[in-house]
Amino acid sequence: MNGILSEKGIAFPVFLIGFMGSGKSTLGSWLAARLNVDFVDLDRLVEACEGMPIPLIFAQRGEEAFRVAERRALLDFCQQGRRVVVSTGGGAPCYRDNLLHMQRAGTTVYLQLAAEELATRLRGVQAERPLLAGVLPEALAGHVGTMLAAREPYYSQADLVVEAGVGGIPDIGEQVLRLLLG
Ligand code: S3P
Numbered sequence: 001m002n003g004i005l006s007e008k009g010i011a012f013p014v015f016l017i018g019f020m021g022s023g024k025s026t027l028g029s030w031l032a033a034r035l036n037v038d039f040v041d042l043d044r045l046v047e048a049c050e051g052m053p054i055p056l057i058f059a060q061r062g063e064e065a066f067r068v069a070e071r072r073a074l075l076d077f078c079q080q081g082r083r084v085v086v087s088t089g090g091g092a093p094c095y096r097d098n099l100l101h102m103q104r105a106g107t108t109v110y111l112q113l114a115a116e117e118l119a120t121r122l123r124g125v126q127a128e129r130p131l132l133a134g135v136l137p138e139a140l141a142g143h144v145g146t147m148l149a150a151r152e153p154y155y156s157q158a159d160l161v162v163e164a165g166v167g168g169i170p171d172i173g174e175q176v177l178r179l180l181l182g
Pocket of ligand 1: 021
């Protein structure tokens with residue numbers, strides 16, 4: 001947590017990390033509005049930079065090309081040190097030393113949910129996520145569990161960890177705010 005300290009004592013940028021379906025984008029825009037700062041969704045930024053939606057980037061160029069583009073966009077934010085809330089794609093903190101860059105630049109917040117809850121939320125929106133698109137519904141919970149177990153060691157290094165499986169946005173958001181404000 002070495003980033004620029006705002007008048008409220010928060011080290012910006014604030015990076016929301018966590019698995020697909022954990023609510024990073026929804027919570028991120030809520031949080032940014034409450035803190036009166038800009039909100040950036042890293043996935044949307046990568047799509048704008050690459051000129052195509054994420055499923056097409058994966059299909060035409062492969063995952064590694066996506067990770068390279070995602071890292072480029074992320075490291076830009078780390079260097080700019082803007083007062084901004086950034087929601088990151090689920091795999092971003094797990095690629096190379098992306099997490100270290102985020103930790104050095106600002107504050108990382110992990111939205112933690114159990115695999116079963118994530119699988120429930122992701123059912124029906126799998127097509128938008130290339131890493132889940134081909135998984136049969138009956139295999140989804142197991143697949144999410146395996147991926148989450150591999151990623152948890154990265155996610156759990158976040159500066160702040162918030163249990164985000166129960167309650168709605170105002171409750172979880174207020175909890176994040178309290179933690180951020182110390
Ligand atoms: C990914 C998560 C997605 C997106 C891409 C890869 C992942 O973002 O970046 O499909 O590896 O977990 P969300 O976490 O916003 O769904």
